[in-house]
Amino acid sequence: xxxxxxTPPSLSVAIxxxxxxxxxxxxxxxxxxxxxxxxxxxxxxxxxPKLLIYQVSNLGSGVPDRFSGTGSQKDFTLKISxxxxxxLGVYYCVQATHFPNTFGAGxxxxxx
Amino acid sequence: xxxxQQSGAELAKPGSSVKISCKxxxxxxxxxxxxxxxxxxxxxxxxxxxxxxxxxxxxxxxKFKGKATLTVDKSSSTAFMQLSSLTPDDSAVYYCARSxxxxxxxxxxxxxxVSS
Numbered sequence: 001x002x003x004x005x006x007t008p009p010s011l012s013v014a015i016x017x018x019x020x021x022x023x024x025x026x027x028x029x030x031x032x033x034x035x036x037x038x039x040x041x042x043x044x045x046x047x048x049p050k051l052l053i054y055q056v057s058n059l060g061s062g063v064p065d066r067f068s069g070t071g072s073q074k075d076f077t078l079k080i081s082x083x084x085x086x087x088l089g090v091y092y093c094v095q096a097t098h099f100p101n102t103f104g105a106g107x108x109x110x111x112x
Numbered sequence: 113x114x115x116x117q118q119s120g121a122e123l124a125k126p127g128s129s130v131k132i133s134c135k136x137x138x139x140x141x142x143x144x145x146x147x148x149x150x151x152x153x154x155x156x157x158x159x160x161x162x163x164x165x166x167x168x169x170x171x172x173x174x175k176f177k178g179k180a181t182l183t184v185d186k187s188s189s190t191a192f193m194q195l196s197s198l199t200p201d202d203s204a205v206y207y208c209a210r211s212x213x214x215x216x217x218x219x220x221x222x223x224x225x226v227s228s
Contacts, residue, residue, distance in 0.1 A: 039214045048207055048218040049157075060216065092157060096214060100173035101147070103157040 002027050002095055006104035012112045013083050021107045023076045023093035030073060030097070037096040040069055040078050043106075044089040052091075053078065085111070114138040116146075116208055116219035123225050124198050131194040132222045134208030141189040142166040147211040148182065148193050151221070152204045162211055163191055198226045 003026040013019050029038045036056050041049040051060040053069040056076060066081045080087055088111060093104040119133040134146060148160040161172035163182040170182045179202070181194040195202055203226045209215040 037213060041215075048221050049209075049215075050218065051214060051216045054214040054216070094157070094215070099171065100161070100175075101159040101215075103159070105156050 001100060002029075002098045002102050004093055004095060004102050004104040006091075006093055006107050008107060009105065010108040010110065012110050014112045015083055015085060017083050018079065018081045019083060019109065020080075021078045021091055021093075023071075023078070023104050025074045025076075025095055027098065028073045029076075029095050036072065038069075038071065038076050039094050039096065040067075041092045041094060042087075042089050043092065044086075047089075049092065080109075083109070114210065114217045116210060116217055118206075118208060118219040118222045121223045121225070123227065125228055126199055126226055128198055129194055129196040130198065130224055131192055132206060132224070134191045134193075134219050136189045136191070136210070139210070142186060143212075145211045146182075146184070146191040147209045147215055148180065149207045149209060149215070149218075150176075150204045151207065160193070160206075165191065195224065198224075200226050202226050 005024045007022045029036050038056050040053040042052050043049040052063050057069045068079045070077050090106040090108050092106050115137045117135045122130045124130050142165045145162045147162040150158045160176045160180050163170050165184050183192045205221040205223050207221045208219045210217040
């Protein structure tokens, strides 16, 4: 299975700060159709995960443009500009290029 | 709006089986697959597999073959997952999620506790 390595495991931030989360895969995530099926999820406290970004850089429905995703091949980054209180929770990267889908271990975003 | 409503928490004895449900609404059920995901504190999120809601075809993560069985009832827009021969390691929160190219909507999760 593809191993997804997320760093850092946790982040302590002040409201209004910007932060970045890294996700690296053990194999290239470019599918045979040329697309890259790397997505980002946010699990807010006590909630189920929610899709934030799909296919590296596309915002999910209703997701504010403070969130952005970049990367290619095996190296990806989620950036949150101007963190708000509602952004706190655990962020996961997930790849769907290779079966089975595999998830990173998560990055917990907390308030400083 | 898209909703996936899962059944309630389960308390089961080792060696028994449970069947949890995931009722979809707000979209054309057979236009998307339903995936199932296991979440534990120790192992994080693990992908169990998916069911093609139109054909009933399934694809399982090798790790969960023999443990999980996915089925669907198109008439009620409901997907099911049966977990068999339960052990304490099966204690977890189980999510269903709508999927095509990505997991875009998730159910609220079902906590399964396996204990004697």
